[in-house]
Amino acid sequence: MVVQQAVPGRPMDRLSTDELEWDALYADLAPRVYNYFRFRISRYRMGSEADVEELTSRTFERAWRARGNYRHDIAGFSTWLFKIAQNVGLDYHSQSRERGHLPLDAAIDVAVDGTPELHAELGSDLARLATLTASLPERERELIALKYGASLNNRMIAGLTGLSESNVGTLLHRLVRTLRAQWHEQASARDE
Amino acid sequence: MNDDFLQRLRKPPPPEFLDKLKARLDRQPLPPPQPRRFAFSRGMVLGFVLGVAAIAIAVTSIPGVSGSLRALLQAPGRFVARHWLYGPRTQDSNQHKVVPLGPVWLPEHPGRPPDRQVAAASASFKAQAGDHSHETNAAANGTAPRPGIQPPTTLLIVASQTALTHATYALEHMDCCSGYLKLEPDTGAVPFEKMCTLPTTAAAAAIANATPTPAAMELSRRIPPEEMRNCTPILKTVELKLGYQAIVLGRAKLYGPLRLTRRSVFLALAKRIPDPNHSGALMDNPNTTWSQVDPAIPYESDRIQVFGPPPGSVPGKLAAQLLLEAGCNSYPWIAALHDRDPDRYREICTTLRDDGAYTPAGVSGWAYADELVGNPTALGVFSTDEFAAVKDKLSASPLDGAEPSPASFASGGYPASRTFYLYTTPYRARNNPGLVAFVRSNMEQTNFYSNDPNGWGFTPLDPAERAAAMKDLTN
Secondary structure (H helix, E strand, O other): OOEEEOOOOOEEHOOOOOOOHHHHHHHHHHHHHHHHHHHHHHOOOOOOHHHHHHHHHHHHHHHHHHHHHHHOOOOOOOHHHHHHHHHHHHHHHHHHHHHOOOOHHHHHHHHHHHOHHHHHHOOOOHHHHHOOOOOOOOHHHHHHHHHOOOOOOOOHHHHHHHHHOEEEEEEEEEHHHHHHHHHHOOOOOOOO | OOOOHHHHHOOOOOOHHHHHHEEEEEEEOOOOOOOOOOHHHHHHHHHHHHHHHHHHHHHHOOOOOHHHHHHHHOOOOOOOHHHHHOOOOOOOOOOOOOEEEEEEOOOOOOOOHHHHHHHHHHHHHHHHHHHHHHOOOHHHHHHOOOOOOOOOEEEEEEOHHHHHHHHHHHHHHHOOHHHHHHEEEEEOOOOOOHOOOOOOOOHHHHHHOOOOOOOOEOOOOOHHHHHOOOOOOHHHOHHHHHEEEEEEEEEEEEHHOOEEHHHHHHHHHEEEOOOOOOOEEEEEOOOHHHHHHHOOOOOOEOOOOOOOOOOOHHHHHHHHHHHHHHHHHHHHHHHHHHHHOOHHHHHHHHEEEEOOOEEOOOOHHHHHHHHHHHOOOOOEEEEHHHHEEEEEEEEEEEEEOEOOOOOHHOOOOOOOOOEEEEEEEOEEEEEEEEHHHHHHHHHHHHHHHHHOOOOOOOEEHHHHHHHHHHHHHOO
């Protein structure tokens, strides 16, 4: 969603804490954070819907507690929020590894004997994407989640990843081209 | 970059989850901001400033110090006070910076508006804010406001009569947020200028607020640059091309394409046509062969026979408009009726003949494509995607020398087509996720258009143009 204006002259994303319209921000950002986590964690474990909700909640609660410290002169609110989301995601991944959750490629192997829900999840488009991105480096997966889950523009992604804006554009272009080809190959193989 | 397969993977979170989370957040009090560390450099600066200020005060209070020396000593103090205490102020810090909503063509505005206009516009902006706040129709869409969540204001979108079916269809097929939008037909009461300008006086604002102001308008005509230049510059009115509506006339390849003009199509298919012997009068269409409507057409004995959708159906009405209106408007006295007597204009320019020359044969071209192969002098009416599927059997008729193609639709050279545009301003579309979803639905739901009569005739932008537009829009 394009950042809109609450006060003439300044985008809402760059207003100070007192000026921000929290309800509107929540309505705009909650679905984006939610989808960011859907893209980000679906490959780690099955039954991740609850985890996605948990991580979204954790992000907003952390941001809400700290919102008095938000500095609008340094970054836009959504950039700030997604930085928190990234940290929440990293915590989750490290905890997942400690708990010994299966990575998706391993999960795919055991899916044959899984429950119907598991099959449905694996058959979903998101799981298809997960299989395609399983071999990608962490950075590329993050780019996909920020672009297509969180709907961020390249400039904001650059701010969050430390890459240059043009580099983000180039990387995403290549990634999408590769994924699209694999996506269609997979679809035709499935049809056959 | 075609990334639709990734865009489609997003889904809205469950409403119950959003409600619960919002309720939890609302219960949290806003913590006081943590005091920032007093940086050493900041202390140095403050000490310096205080020192300079003290010296300046002392010097200016000493009698006998000359004015120029006094000014010289006061200058650093003034400079520091201006640039360090109150922060740098750029010249344009009070200018409105508007985030454009999408990829757009903007007319050349004649420079920055006068300050008075900006001030008046800013003052009246808040008054304007409520003027398109309508009761949400969200309940009807199943997205009624939930307790604890304040949805963005419902936006009013006005669609011209010719774009209304398409806009309604797009609204019904949005992937989210349709509850935030209200679509109304353009009845002429809300001109484009109302959307793209701000009143500059309180009296004008009161008049403007008497009727709702749309946040966006979907039209099948392009607003000319001179009309765009009347818009208030700070509103940054933007134009977005959504796609085309076009139909194709085709016949079997046996005799090659039948080259027609807009007027010959009108004279062949309209129920009533101008009487050549009585100026300004109409007569029942007497033409039975193509050579009667245009002597330049070969095969003079070829009978006029056109298969198409039933005139009462949505595709039939569209076919009538696109086939007849362009030729109808080639008669100045009929074109003048458009504003003077719209009902009569519609009757003349959108009524297909019912004496057998136009044969209702099904709501889509699939129904009669094979019939045309066996009847090689007959023409069929197709949407562009229908025709693409049968183009190995049929050849398309150029109109006024223009082949039907996205390029000729875009240029306006192909008479049986029109282009949909959406106009909006970021001010009026603020905080509303619905508008972007509406635009996406307008441009992207190409799959529905092949099968649904309400979407029949829509031709999307070519993939590169659409991808670029969506990329810019989402960025």
